[in-house]
Each structure stands twice: as C-alpha cells, then as structure tokens.
Amino acid sequence: MYEAALPTVYGFLSFRTTGDLSLAEDLTSETFAAAVSRFKDGQQDTVTTSWLLTVARRRLIDHWRRAEVADRKLVLLQDRVTASEPTVGERELVMEILASLPEIQRTALVLQHLDGLAVQEIAEIIGRSITATESLLARARRSFRNLYEEADHG
Secondary structure, eight states: OHHHHHHHHHHHHHHHTTTOHHHHHHHHHHHHHHHHHHHHTTOGGGOOHHHHHHHHHHHHHHHHHHHHHHHHHHHHHHHHHHOSOOOTTHHHHHHHHHHHSOHHHHHHHIIIIISOOOHHHHHHHHTOOHHHHHHHHHHHHHHHHHHHHHHHHO
16 A cells, blocks of 8 residues: 555645655655554555545645744744844744754743743753743843844844
8 A cells, every 4th residue: 555655645745845855755754654543443444545645635734834833933933032023034044043042042942932831831841940041041032132133234
C-alpha cells in the first residue's frame, strides 16, 4: 500500500506546498503515520488512496492554520517589543532575530509572547526563580529590540 500510494500522496502535497519539499515530506510522513495507526487499530480496510489524500489535505490545512496563527503571534511579538508598525517581510525578520538570540532568551520570549504564559509559568518551565525570569525577559526584550533596530536601520 505504501509503495503504491506514496507517489500520489507526496505529489499531491508537493504541488500544494508550492515546492516546499521539506514540508511535503513532513506532511507525507504524518499522513502515513495516521495510516499505520489505522492498521494497528485493525481498520486497514479503511486505508485507501482516497482516504490518504483526505488525511493529507487535512494535515496541510492544519499546517496552514498553525502558520497563520504563528504569523499573527509574531507580529504581536514584534509590536510588543518594538512598538512600531509591521512591514513587508516582518515575519522573516522577527524569525531571524529570534533565532539569533541565546536559546534561553528565545525560549522565554516565545513562551511569554507567543504562548501567552505568565512569568511564574515560564519560571517553572525553565527552572529559574520568578525574579531571575523577569530579568531574563527584560534582557531578552532589550536584545530583541536592539537587533531589530539594527536590522531596520542597517
């Protein structure tokens, strides 16, 4: 079944992901993982190429929804940290700046601004005191803002 349906499912997804082969591969593997679950549950007769394409379509829609939510949250993060209007390419710039921060700063910012967690929750997750986490967040916001301003004026 896998060998017969793989080209169809992968082709379906690679076309719809506009050539993002990594995304198409990830969604294809998620689709076949769902099929394996069906087989393990004794429902192998429900797994057809049509069923696989339906699962693939749903996985792609879920991906788009997550990406849209992430885009909105990144703009909110940029707004909170820089207090300026977002521009074209804002998502990419914010992602680059986040990626350049030390991991602990990036983690704290993402947990607070993207996941909406309180300082106390962040402190528990990263294993620091509330005071240390507040200081970390202040440094992270300052670092983000400085890098953003450098990129914006550079």
